Every structure is written in C-alpha cells, then in structure tokens.
Amino acid sequence: MNLATPSSQGLILIVDDQKNWRETLDELLQADGHQVQTSSSLDEARALLLTKDFDVAILDIRLLDERRYDIQGLELLQEIKTAGLRTCVLVMTGYAPPGTETHVQQIGAEVFTFKNPPQGLDIVQFRDTIRELVQQAQMVHL
Amino acid sequence: MATERIINILMSVNKGVQRLLEVDRFYVALYDPVKAELEFPLVVDSGNMAETDQASWIPRPYQGHAWLPDRAIEQKAPLLFERDLRKRLEGEGIRYWPDGGKLPLSWLGVPMTVEGRVIGTLVVENRYKARAFGNSGVRVLSTIARQTALTIENVRLHERLERKIANLRAVNEVGRRLTLGIRLSEQEILELIYEQASLLMDTSDMYIALYEPDSEQPDEYNSEKPEESVIHGTVRFGLAMDNKRQVDTEHEKGWEPRKAGHGLTEYVIRTKLPYRPSDVEKAYKTIATEYIGKTPRSWMGVPMMVGNKVLGVVVLRNDEYENVYDKDDEEVLQTIAGQAAVAIENARLYADQRKTIRILEEAQDKIRQLERVRTMSNMAADFVHRINNMAGTIPIRVQRIREILSDKYPEARRSLRRHLKGIMDDTNELLMASQRLQESTQEIPQPQLIDVHDLVATIVREIRLQTPDFVKVYDEHLETELPPVLGIEAELEEAIRDVTTNAIEAMVNTGGRFDISTAYKQDKIGEGWVEIEVKDEGYGIPEDVLHNIFDLFYTTKGSSLGYGLWRTKNTVESLGGEITVDSEVGKGTTVHIRLPAAKRLKE
Numbered sequence: 001m002n003l004a005t006p007s008s009q010g011l012i013l014i015v016d017d018q019k020n021w022r023e024t025l026d027e028l029l030q031a032d033g034h035q036v037q038t039s040s041s042l043d044e045a046r047a048l049l050l051t052k053d054f055d056v057a058i059l060d061i062r063l064l065d066e067r068r069y070d071i072q073g074l075e076l077l078q079e080i081k082t083a084g085l086r087t088c089v090l091v092m093t094g095y096a097p098p099g100t101e102t103h104v105q106q107i108g109a110e111v112f113t114f115k116n117p118p119q120g121l122d123i124v125q126f127r128d129t130i131r132e133l134v135q136q137a138q139m140v141h142l
Numbered sequence: 143m144a145t146e147r148i149i150n151i152l153m154s155v156n157k158g159v160q161r162l163l164e165v166d167r168f169y170v171a172l173y174d175p176v177k178a179e180l181e182f183p184l185v186v187d188s189g190n191m192a193e194t195d196q197a198s199w200i201p202r203p204y205q206g207h208a209w210l211p212d213r214a215i216e217q218k219a220p221l222l223f224e225r226d227l228r229k230r231l232e233g234e235g236i237r238y239w240p241d242g243g244k245l246p247l248s249w250l251g252v253p254m255t256v257e258g259r260v261i262g263t264l265v266v267e268n269r270y271k272a273r274a275f276g277n278s279g280v281r282v283l284s285t286i287a288r289q290t291a292l293t294i295e296n297v298r299l300h301e302r303l304e305r306k307i308a309n310l311r312a313v314n315e316v317g318r319r320l321t322l323g324i325r326l327s328e329q330e331i332l333e334l335i336y337e338q339a340s341l342l343m344d345t346s347d348m349y350i351a352l353y354e355p356d357s358e359q360p361d362e363y364n365s366e367k368p369e370e371s372v373i374h375g376t377v378r379f380g381l382a383m384d385n386k387r388q389v390d391t392e393h394e395k396g397w398e399p400r401k402a403g404h405g406l407t408e409y410v411i412r413t414k415l416p417y418r419p420s421d422v423e424k425a426y427k428t429i430a431t432e433y434i435g436k437t438p439r440s441w442m443g444v445p446m447m448v449g450n451k452v453l454g455v456v457v458l459r460n461d462e463y464e465n466v467y468d469k470d471d472e473e474v475l476q477t478i479a480g481q482a483a484v485a486i487e488n489a490r491l492y493a494d495q496r497k498t499i500r501i502l503e504e505a506q507d508k509i510r511q512l513e514r515v516r517t518m519s520n521m522a523a524d525f526v527h528r529i530n531n532m533a534g535t536i537p538i539r540v541q542r543i544r545e546i547l548s549d550k551y552p553e554a555r556r557s558l559r560r561h562l563k564g565i566m567d568d569t570n571e572l573l574m575a576s577q578r579l580q581e582s583t584q585e586i587p588q589p590q591l592i593d594v595h596d597l598v599a600t601i602v603r604e605i606r607l608q609t610p611d612f613v614k615v616y617d618e619h620l621e622t623e624l625p626p627v628l629g630i631e632a633e634l635e636e637a638i639r640d641v642t643t644n645a646i647e648a649m650v651n652t653g654g655r656f657d658i659s660t661a662y663k664q665d666k667i668g669e670g671w672v673e674i675e676v677k678d679e680g681y682g683i684p685e686d687v688l689h690n691i692f693d694l695f696y697t698t699k700g701s702s703l704g705y706g707l708w709r710t711k712n713t714v715e716s717l718g719g720e721i722t723v724d725s726e727v728g729k730g731t732t733v734h735i736r737l738p739a740a741k742r743l744k745e
Contacts (some may be wrong), residue, residue: 021534023535024535024542094531094534095580116530
C-alpha cells in the first residue's frame with residue numbers, strides 16, 4: 001500500500017455477529033477495491049486490531065445476539081479511541097434507544113448509521129462515506 | 143295446661159274421694175299464678191265425668207276472695223259451708239261458681255299446697271244433704287289434697303325436666319344445622335334461628351336485631367356499670383314477627399334501621415346481658431324511652447355474643463301475659479343466640495374471604511393476561527430483530543447484483559432492473575412492517591404486582607453462585623413479609639441486577655463485603671415503601687462525579703459502557719420510587735432504592 005498518497009481504497013475491519021451482514025458488506029467493499037477483514041466477536045476483533053492497522057472499522061453495537069441490551073460494539077469503539085488508533089469508526093445498529101447517536105459520537109465514532117429503514121442504509125452514501133473515512137484515516141497517518 | 147299425666151292422677155284421686163266422702167260433685171281447680179288463671183282439668187258430677195270444655199269449666203281469670211272456689215286458694219286454708227250456703231255467701235259478698243246451677247247444701251274446698259305455694263284446690267259438693275262432710279271430711283280431703291299437690295308437683299318437675307332435655311336436644315340440633323350451614327347467608331341463618339326457636343317456645347312475637355358499631359366512633363363500654371355504656375352504632379332488624387305476621391323490616395314503619403337509642407334492645411347491647419324485666423311497663427318507663435309500636439306484657443332479650451362482641455339481640459315478646467318467660471326459656475334462648483352469633487360471625491368471615499379470593503382471582507387473571515401480552519411482545523421483538531438482521535442485507539445484495547449483471551447482459555438490463563426493483567420494494571415493505579411491529583412492541587405492558595422479596599432472593603441466589611470467594615455475600619436482613627410493588631417485573635429485575643452487578647464488579651480486584659437488605663417502612667403520611675439497599679466495599683465513586691452517575695452511558699468502570707444506572711433510575715422512577723447513592727472513595731458505595739408499596743387490596 002502506498003502510504004504516501006492518500007487513496008480511496010483502504011484496509012477495513014467489519015465487526016458483526018451476523019454472518020449475512022459480514023458477507024454482504026465484505027463483498028460490497030471488496031468490489032469497491034478495499035481490503036476487508038471480518039470478525040464476529042469482540043475478542044476476535046481486539047486481536048485483529050492488535051495485528052493490523054485498519055483505516056476503517058465498521059462496528060455493530062450488539063455483538064451478543066441473545067442479549068437484548070448488549071453494547072460490546074461500543075466497548076470496542078472506546079478501546080479504539082482510548083488507544084489512540086488512527087482507525088476511523090463507523091457504528092451501525094439495527095436498534096438503539098434515543099440518545100445513542102450523540103453518545104456514540106461523544107465516544108469518538110466518526111459516523112453513526114442505522115442498518116434498516118426508515119433511517120436505514122443508503123448504499124450509495126454508505127460507499128461514499130467509507131471512501132471518505134479511508135481518506136481521512138490515511139491523511140491522519142501522513 | 144294440665145297434661146294427660148296430671149289428669150290421670152286426678153282421676154285416681156277422684157276414686158278415693160268418691161269412696162271416702164258423700165259427694166255428688168267433685169272438681170279440681172288448678173291455679174296458674176303467672177297468668178292469674180284457674181283451669182278445671184277434672185269435673186265429676188254424680189259419678190260421671192263432665193266435659194271440661196263447656197262454658198262453665200273452661201279456664202277463666204282468677205278472682206281472689208270474691209268468688210267461691212277462688213277464696214279457698216286466696217285464704218290458703220280449707221273452706222267449709224254445711225248449711226244456709228246462699229245466705230252466708232250473700233252475707234260475705236261471695237259469688238258462687240259455676241253460674242246457673244242450683245246451690246248445693248254442703249260445700250267444701252281444700253287448697254293444694256306445696257312448700258307454702260297454692261297450686262289449686264279440690265272441691266266437693268253435696269246438693270241434697272246438709273252437713274255431708276263435717277270436720278272428718280275436711281281432714282280426709284286435706285290429706286288427699288296434700289298428697290295430690292305433691293304428686294302433681296312431682297309430675298310437673300318431671301315434665302319440666304323432660305322439656306329441658308328436649309330443649310337441649312333441639313338446641314343441639316340448631317347448633318348442628320348452623321355449623322353445617324357455613325355457607326348460609328346471614329338472612330338464612332336468621333330464618334333458621336327463628337324456625338328452630340319456634341320448636342321450643344312461642345315465637346309469634348319475636349325479632350332479631352343486628353347491631354353494627356359505628357366505624358368512626360367506637361362504643362364506650364363501661365365494665366363497672368354496664369348500663370351506663372354509651373353506644374353509637376346502628377340497630378337493624380334482620381327478622382321480625384309481630385303477632386305471627388312476618389314484618390317487612392325493609393319497608394315497614396318503625397322497623398327501619400335506627401341509630402342506637404334507648405330501647406330495651408339497646409339496653410341489652412349496652413349491658414351484654416340477657417334482660418327479662420318482671421314489670422315491663424316499669425322497664426319501659428325507667429330504662430327505655432323508645433319502643434316499637436306497643437308495650438308488651440312480657441319481654442325477654444338475650445344478646446348474640448361472639449367473644450366480647452355483641453352482634454345483636456334476640457327478643458321474644460308477649461302481649462297477653464306478664465312474666466311468661468322463665469329462667470329456662472332464657473337459658474334456651476341464650477344458647478340459641480350464642481350459636482347464632484358464631485354462625486353469623488362465620489358467615490361474615492366466609493363472605494369476606496370469598497370477596498378477597500374473588501379480588502385475588504381477578505388480579506391473577508389480569509396478571510396472566512399481562513404475562514401473555516408480555517410473552518407475545520417479547521416474541522414479536524425477537525421476530526423483528528431477526529427480520530431486520532436477515533432481510534436488512536437484501537437491498538445491498540440487490541444493488542450488487544444489479545451492478546454485476548447489467549454490465550454483463552446489457553440486452554437483459556430492462557427486465558433485470560424491473561425484477562430487482564421488485565425485490566427491493568418488497569424488502570423495504572417488509573422492513574417497514576417490521577419497524578412498525580417493533581414500535582408497537584415498545585408499548586410496554588401494564589404493570590403487575592411484584593413480590594420484591596421473591597425477586598431479590600432469586601437474584602441473591604444467583605449472585606452466590608457466580609461471585610468469586612473473596613467477595614462475601616450477606617443477606618440476613620431480607621424482610622420476608624414485604625407488600626407487593628406495582629410494576630413490570632422484568633424491568634425491576636434488570637434494575638436491581640444492574641445495581642448488584644455494579645457492586646460486585648466494584649470489588650472484583652479488592653474483595654470485600656456485599657450486603658443486600660430489604661425493609662418495609664411507612665413515612666409520616668402513612669404511605670408504605672419497600673426499601674432495597676445494596677452496599678459494597680469497592681473503590682467507591684469520587685464526589686465530583688457522584689451527580690453524573692445516573693447519566694446515560696456514564697460509567698466508572700472504563701471497560702463497560704452500561705446503560706446501567708441510567709436505566710435503573712428510569713425504571714425506579716417509573717415505578718414512582720427513588721434511588722440514591724452514597725459513596726466514599728476507598729470505602730465503598732451504598733445504593734438505596736425505595737419503591738412505593740402497592741395499595742392493599744380493598745373491597
């Protein structure tokens with residue numbers, strides 16, 4: 001990877017406990033030329049973050065499907081930000097109580113989005129956002 | 143009334159009289175001092191029994207010294223006329239009886255006396271012969287009279303004993319039927335008492351008054367001078383017979399419920415003792431200023447008591463005679479009244495219990511219904527979550543298919559687009575429907591009664607299982623008799639768990655003592671509160687952030703980003719409760735939750 005010039009193609013981590021989401025986002029982003037790694041759990045994601053320098057991390061909030069109030073994704077977000085990694089974070093969720101978006105941004109996530117309608121994912125915009133985040137991360141890196 | 147047994151005795155007395163005396167008419171008069179009446183159970187004329195139901199011989203009022211056989215009773219000594227009967231009667235102003243007959247030449251009456259009491263008189267007459275009896279006749283008839291009196295008295299005692307035994311049996315029967323009748327209504331019990339009392343005594347004039355103390359103004363019983371007790375309750379007539387006629391106590395004037403005043407009935411309620419005045423008129427003048435309709439000649443009232451409580455009074459009245467009730471009647475009525483009181487009390491308790499059971503059953507129904515709604519809404523939430531997860535990626539996949547295929551098969555582009563758009567639209571529709579379902583499941587079900595002790599005990603059991611050994615769990619101050627709290631159990635459980643989890647986690651590194659206690663307390667205005675206190679010896683919360691701890695997403699733990707105390711506070715406050723936290727760095731934290739106790743189930 002040429003680190004000297006910011007490119008719109010980067011190294012991306014997808015953390016989601018749902019296989020179909022990991023798969024589709026992986027395929028979509030690879031199609032756009034990104035390198036993608038996926039992880040289904042908090043621990044696995046931590047390990048990956050230690051070994052690789054990701055441009056963007058896409059984090060689902062609820063990583064334990066059986067726990068209705070699970071927020072492991074936010075723990076990971078805070079760890080990334082506390083550790084001072086340059087990785088930009090996009091948090092996505094199927095459901096969140098009011099106030100979540102503000103909170104997520106306070107912890108330091110670059111972008112927050114819902115997975116589903118009515119505020120759901122706009123694919124075109126999503127791809128643009130990822131591209132922008134990659135650039136942003138690489139600029140920081142410079 | 144002379145019984146058959148007494149008439150038989152008198153007939154054998156007659157045989158002796160006929161054998162020993164020159165008599166052509168012999169008759170017996172029995173004296174009833176209570177009714178002041180004479181009856182003639184036996185009349186023998188010229189050796190033949192006379193019909194005692196003909197006009198001359200039916201019972202009649204006692205006339206004292208003014209009439210002839212009556213005078214023998216009055217003077218308690220034999221009375222002998224041997225000649226010139228008419229002249230002597232006229233001279234002393236005595237009237238011969240029976241009317242209309244020819245006056246006899248000889249007349250002898252000897253009173254029958256037992257222990258100084260005159261119970262009647264034997265009379266012998268001779269219409270044809272003067273000096274038929276003489277002094278020897280007086281002696282003979284006196285002996286016969288003495289023996290007859292003794293025999294009659296014995297028979298009467300015997301009959302009274304028999305009646306007492308029969309009464310006892312009947313009273314037992316009342317008791318048995320009342321006990322069997324635990325499901326009888328109060329009115330049915332009153333009717334049963336009336337029916338049973340009727341078997342034992344004259345109940346043509348009877349009423350049962352029920353007494354209900356005032357709920358706000360308690361009665362003031364004076365144990366030294368019971369008649370000076372002051373009562374404030376209400377007297378209601380549960381059942382009344384007036385001269386064999388059933389009174390409509392709901393509508394008839396004079397029988398409507400009344401504030402306890404100064405009737406004889408209230409007198410019995412005040413004294414809690416049976417009352418049987420010998421002079422009813424005087425009783426009405428001195429202690430009763432109110433009475434229903436009339437002044438009876440006899441009155442007897444006994445209280446219906448349960449323990450020391452008066453439930454009412456059973457009253458018998460008689461308009462014709464004075465002192466018709468004796469000690470025996472009083473005892474019988476007292477026994478019946480006692481049994482009635484217990485039966486009424488039981489019926490009331492039973493009715494109360496039925497009511498409570500019904501309320502509980504309704505509450506349970508409601509809870510079951512809510513439980514169903516909750517289950518449904520949990521299932522719906524789960525379903526929504528799954529739909530969102532599974533279908534959420536379809537639009538992305540469609541987008542990719544569109545990109546990949548339309549480049550490769552330009553000729554199929556139009557139909558491809560149409561189909562893909564169809565899939566997109568359908569999926570969006572599905573996701574929107576799911577979203578609406580999700581919103582509707584967020585309408586949280588109605589609150590239910592929560593057994594806080596049960597909940598806390600369950601949580602503590604789990605904590606014991608999951609907590610490492612260096613954290614010591616103490617729960618000896620759990621109040622087992624907590625009133626329920628109204629709310630959604632799962633929410634409250636989550637709230638308490640958040641607090642206990644925080645406390646345990648605060649000690650994971652240091653170890654220490656975990657204390658959980660519950661209590662029921664009443665505040666100054668009498669509102670009940672269920673209190674839960676969770677105490678740890680963890681690292682504590684610095685004073686400057688103590689006021690933030692309930693903010694959304696606030697955490698002291700660094701690793702976890704709980705909705706924790708924010709959610710707890712919301713839950714507690716949604717139940718109308720309060721949560722407070724005391725903490726000192728290095729010493730530990732105490733979280734205090736108080737929840738309003740659900741109002742007790744009332745009628």
